[in-house]
Amino acid sequence: MATYSRLPGSVALITLQNPPVNALSAAVRQGIVDTVQRALKDPKVTSVVICGQNGKFCGGADIREFAGPMLGPPLVPMIHAIEAVDKPVAAAIEGVALGGGLELALGCHYRIAHSKALLGLPEVTLGLLPGAGGSQRLPRLIGLTAALDLITTGRQHDSSFFSSLHLLCVCSQSISSVCVSGQSLDSRRLSTLPCPCPPDVDSLLDKTMVKVRQRSRGALAPVACVQALMAAASLPYTQGMEKERDLLTTLFNSGQARALQYAFFSQRVVGKWSLPSGASWDNSAARTISKAAVIGLGTMGRGIVVALALTGISVVAVETQEKQLAEASQVVPAMLQREAGRRSLATPPGVISFSSNLQDVCEVELVIEAVFEDMSLKLQVFRHLTSVCRPGTLLCSNTSGLDIDRLAAVTQSPGLVVGMHFFAPAHVMKLLEVVYGPRSSPEAVATAMQLGKRMGKVSVAVGNCPGFVGNRMLKPYLEQANFLLEEGATPQQVDEVLEEFGFPMGVFRMSDLSGLDVGWRIRKEAGLTGPGVESTRTRQGRRYSPLPDQVCEAGRLGQKTGRGWYQYDGPGGRVARSDHWVNIFLEAYRAEHGLVARSIAPEEILERCLYALINEGFNILQDAMAAGPEDIDAIYVFGYGWPRHHGGPMFHAGQVGLGRILERLQHHHHNHPDVPHLKPSTLLRRLVAVGSPPVQKWREFINKERVHSQL
Ligand SMILES: CCCCCCCCCCCCCC(=O)CC(=O)SCCNC(=O)CCNC(=O)[C@H](O)C(C)(C)COP(=O)(O)OP(=O)(O)OC[C@H]1O[C@@H](n2cnc3c(N)ncnc32)[C@H](O)[C@@H]1OP(=O)(O)O
Numbered sequence: 001m002a003t004y005s006r007l008p009g010s011v012a013l014i015t016l017q018n019p020p021v022n023a024l025s026a027a028v029r030q031g032i033v034d035t036v037q038r039a040l041k042d043p044k045v046t047s048v049v050i051c052g053q054n055g056k057f058c059g060g061a062d063i064r065e066f067a068g069p070m071l072g073p074p075l076v077p078m079i080h081a082i083e084a085v086d087k088p089v090a091a092a093i094e095g096v097a098l099g100g101g102l103e104l105a106l107g108c109h110y111r112i113a114h115s116k117a118l119l120g121l122p123e124v125t126l127g128l129l130p131g132a133g134g135s136q137r138l139p140r141l142i143g144l145t146a147a148l149d150l151i152t153t154g155r156q157h158d159s160s161f162f163s164s165l166h167l168l169c170v171c172s173q174s175i176s177s178v179c180v181s182g183q184s185l186d187s188r189r190l191s192t193l194p195c196p197c198p199p200d201v202d203s204l205l206d207k208t209m210v211k212v213r214q215r216s217r218g219a220l221a222p223v224a225c226v227q228a229l230m231a232a233a234s235l236p237y238t239q240g241m242e243k244e245r246d247l248l249t250t251l252f253n254s255g256q257a258r259a260l261q262y263a264f265f266s267q268r269v270v271g272k273w274s275l276p277s278g279a280s281w282d283n284s285a286a287r288t289i290s291k292a293a294v295i296g297l298g299t300m301g302r303g304i305v306v307a308l309a310l311t312g313i314s315v316v317a318v319e320t321q322e323k324q325l326a327e328a329s330q331v332v333p334a335m336l337q338r339e340a341g342r343r344s345l346a347t348p349p350g351v352i353s354f355s356s357n358l359q360d361v362c363e364v365e366l367v368i369e370a371v372f373e374d375m376s377l378k379l380q381v382f383r384h385l386t387s388v389c390r391p392g393t394l395l396c397s398n399t400s401g402l403d404i405d406r407l408a409a410v411t412q413s414p415g416l417v418v419g420m421h422f423f424a425p426a427h428v429m430k431l432l433e434v435v436y437g438p439r440s441s442p443e444a445v446a447t448a449m450q451l452g453k454r455m456g457k458v459s460v461a462v463g464n465c466p467g468f469v470g471n472r473m474l475k476p477y478l479e480q481a482n483f484l485l486e487e488g489a490t491p492q493q494v495d496e497v498l499e500e501f502g503f504p505m506g507v508f509r510m511s512d513l514s515g516l517d518v519g520w521r522i523r524k525e526a527g528l529t530g531p532g533v534e535s536t537r538t539r540q541g542r543r544y545s546p547l548p549d550q551v552c553e554a555g556r557l558g559q560k561t562g563r564g565w566y567q568y569d570g571p572g573g574r575v576a577r578s579d580h581w582v583n584i585f586l587e588a589y590r591a592e593h594g595l596v597a598r599s600i601a602p603e604e605i606l607e608r609c610l611y612a613l614i615n616e617g618f619n620i621l622q623d624a625m626a627a628g629p630e631d632i633d634a635i636y637v638f639g640y641g642w643p644r645h646h647g648g649p650m651f652h653a654g655q656v657g658l659g660r661i662l663e664r665l666q667h668h669h670h671n672h673p674d675v676p677h678l679k680p681s682t683l684l685r686r687l688v689a690v691g692s693p694p695v696q697k698w699r700e701f702i703n704k705e706r707v708h709s710q711l
């Protein structure tokens with residue numbers, strides 16, 4: 001709703017009220033229409049101020065309403081009517097003015113903002129464009145060039161940025177009342193102004209379109225945003241608005257908008273974690289950490305030290321290898337400085353001390369171990385830690401998939417052991433899997449989740465199983481990619497199909513970047529390869545491709561060695577080029593195993609890679625290793641480059657149709673009966689049997705099935 005009050009004198013104050021962000025729900029829009037009418041009718045009122053309750057102007061259209069029928073007054077005519085009134089209307093902005101909130105402010109004649117306010121048009125991140133006149137009014141006010149950048153990226157800025165673009169005036173005190181003088185409003189109606197364009201407007205639009213297409217990897221909204229701004233630059237306002245509406249309608253009805261809005265909410269759902277035991281934020285107290293330690297300063301440990309230090313935590317950084325320690329003590333402060341700069345933090349807040357002695361961690365409150373992925377080494381480190389740390393210290397492991405419970409078992413307080421699985425580079429990547437074992441206490445989980453939040457991560461609580469959630473699903477995906485090579489595909493063919501789908505990198509390019517030795521080490525640890533293991537295509541009772549092991553054995557570890565599935569300009573090179581060696585190697589391999597190469601259609605590549613991964617997602621839900629499909633989807637969007645406009649693997653399964661996924665898995669499993677990952681999961685079958693409910697209903701369905709022991 002919106003409330004109306006008369007301030008002393010002649011100012012009417014309209015306050016938007018819809019906690020927590022005063023989103024423009026039907027009730028709020030109705031409230032605005034009614035209160036503006038009231039102000040216009042009151043002869044004592046000479047000016048109107050619109051503000052938001054609780055120090056927040058408005059977080060935009062109410063995204064939850066997008067899923068249902070549009071009720072209440074529509075936004076576009078409402079804003080147009082405000083702009084047309086003959087009493088001055090000012091938007092008094094505190095907190096946020098985003099999306100429809102900023103569009104409402106652009107319909108007002110004046111905008112005054114608190115110095116700490118945050119403004120932007122983030123619609124593109126929801127698969128939309130600023131469709132309440134924003135794509136037409138903003139460029140008329142700040143010029144085409146600045147509007148293109150803001151609208152196509154959805155970036156948010158503070159009020160000083162917008163004041164430099166003459167979008168608003170800034171005030172540094174709390175805005176409780178604003179007086180607007182009685183000047184002519186003609187020049188204050190943005191829809192009547194021309195759109196300031198640079199002389200080379202066509203070239204600017206063309207270049208932006210190229211850039212946006214490259215960056216968006218198949219996302220429709222950024223392209224539509226440029227098209228709407230082209231209209232603003234070339235058409236009268238009314239025609240521009242028609243174009244805006246047409247583009248918005250197309251986007252609104254696209255699966256991409258639904259996927260991106262789902263991704264917005266799933267990020268928030270996973271923050272409200274709860275464990276099968278019933279533990280959640282509501283009943284678990286998190287400890288505040290001020291001193292931590294990181295053990296092992298390789299690729300991951302260095303990033304974790306930086307991530308912790310950026311939150312103001314003091315870190316003891318421990319490394320046993322002299323050379324690694326010397327290198328880390330040079331590199332880590334530089335990384336910290338760079339990242340602090342990128343985040344506009346004046347001085348990096350945390351204090352880091354480097355040590356080669358594990359004894360130096362005795363005073364910290366939390367330890368994150370990041371030594372090699374080797375269970376016996378990790379057990380040794382955990383035994384040592386439990387003997388040197390104060391009782392009550394939280395002990396965490398960054399393992400990619402080893403058993404957290406085994407680590408907990410060698411400590412004095414198994415309840416205080418959890419996994420904190422970061423993603424490389426740890427100070428940049430948004431995802432953190434917080435792995436709870438059967439004995440992890442709610443307090444330990446809550447503390448790790450809270451710490452993740454402080455570090456700006458999307459933290460997802462996951463169960464303790466080999467590979468946890470992300471890497472467990474990655475296994476069948478990688479496996480299919482390798483099988484496709486055996487059957488006749490090339491790394492480039494597979495990568496092109498996956499990149500066309502929207503992944504920033506295909507599976508082989510990605511593996512080269514991560515280092516092929518990472519998986520090699522894990523397969524050795526699992527007894528799948530290494531000395532004494534026979535080089536057959538069946539291992540531990542199922543089809544196995546020794547291809548990636550053989551690539552590693554040839555000394556090709558990816559970008560770090562300048563060669564892997566591709567070749568690079570020397571070690572550390574970034575540009576992947578196809579490598580004749582790989583083609584010869586694949587031919588020789590097929591010949592050795594009597595395999596005849598066949599031509600494989602892109603659809604088969606996509607289906608086998610994605611559906612095998614999705615199928616494992618269903619198995620994970622069935623095993624209660626993830627609380628719901630949103631958790632899996634957030635993990636894949638934030639940690640594995642799953643294109644956000646496809647929502648996440650489980651959302652995508654729903655969009656493709658669960659019946660179709662089941663049918664294709666059955667087909668591929670029939671052709672490859674020796675690949676258990678292609679056998680459709682029981683949960684998938686059960687969901688199809690009950691009519692394929694939407695993804696939002698799966699959690700409830702799974703819980704019911706579990707109660708009735710159907711899963
Ligand atoms: C048939 C075809 C018809 C075509 C025409 C259709 C008509 C369409 C109407 C015209 C559309 C006009 C276009 C337009 O105006 C579009 C928009 O405005 S889209 C919305 C743009 N706004 C945003 O993207 C802001 C989203 N929110 C945020 O970024 C953050 O929430 C925010 C910075 C505001 C606050 O962050 P923080 O303090 O960290 O809190 P949370 O993020 O946890 O949020 C708290 C709580 O609030 C919920 N929420 C936030 N914003 C919205 C919102 N805009 N609508 C609904 N709910 C919102 C959020 O989900 C949290 O609640 P939970 O219960 O925890 O999920």
Ligand SMILES: NC(=O)C1=CN([C@@H]2O[C@H](COP(=O)(O)OP(=O)(O)OC[C@H]3O[C@@H](n4cnc5c(N)ncnc54)[C@H](O)[C@@H]3O)[C@@H](O)[C@H]2O)C=CC1
Nearest residue numbers: 296297298299300319320321324370371372373399400424
């Ligand atoms: N590299 C990656 O992309 C990811 C790795 N991980 C996991 O993180 C952990 C570390 O991986 P990386 O950083 O890639 O390994 P790395 O090989 O780059 O670094 C490991 C470091 O640990 C040090 N170390 C070994 N024993 C030690 C001990 N007893 N005390 C102190 N330091 C010791 C080594 O000298 C080395 O510097 C592994 O468990 C790995 O599975 C998790 C996510 C991603």
